[in-house]
Amino acid sequence: MSVVGFLEVIAPVYARETDSEQMANLLAMAEMYRPQCLDEDKQDLAVAYYVAHLIASSAEREVNPLGVTSEREGDISRSYAKDQTAAAQFYAKWQELNSLCERLGAITVGLNVC
Numbered sequence: 001m002s003v004v005g006f007l008e009v010i011a012p013v014y015a016r017e018t019d020s021e022q023m024a025n026l027l028a029m030a031e032m033y034r035p036q037c038l039d040e041d042k043q044d045l046a047v048a049y050y051v052a053h054l055i056a057s058s059a060e061r062e063v064n065p066l067g068v069t070s071e072r073e074g075d076i077s078r079s080y081a082k083d084q085t086a087a088a089q090f091y092a093k094w095q096e097l098n099s100l101c102e103r104l105g106a107i108t109v110g111l112n113v114c
Helices: 003-010 012-017 020-033 040-063 086-104
Strands: 068-072 077-080
Antiparallel strands (some): 068 077
16 A cells, blocks of 8 residues: 555545645655665555654644643643644654664674673
């Protein structure tokens, strides 16, 4: 499945609402964060998660630029929760796939005898 195919499955609303020129730009940007150690399908899935993260974070910044989740006026209290947004969840999924490369891609075998 292609990156756009995965994106249509994991974030269908974002895939539909993004025009083709913007999608091409986002795909080009997300390609820089492709985990190279994974097989082709998992690489495409990781890129799709990164594109979904970019689209979701852009949409969330338009709606709520400060990231406020709750606000109280009595003693002026605000709560911020960046990890509970859709963008953060897509980024966490990308990070899970990327961490496979960090854990598995740096294995070395040998004898360190002085």
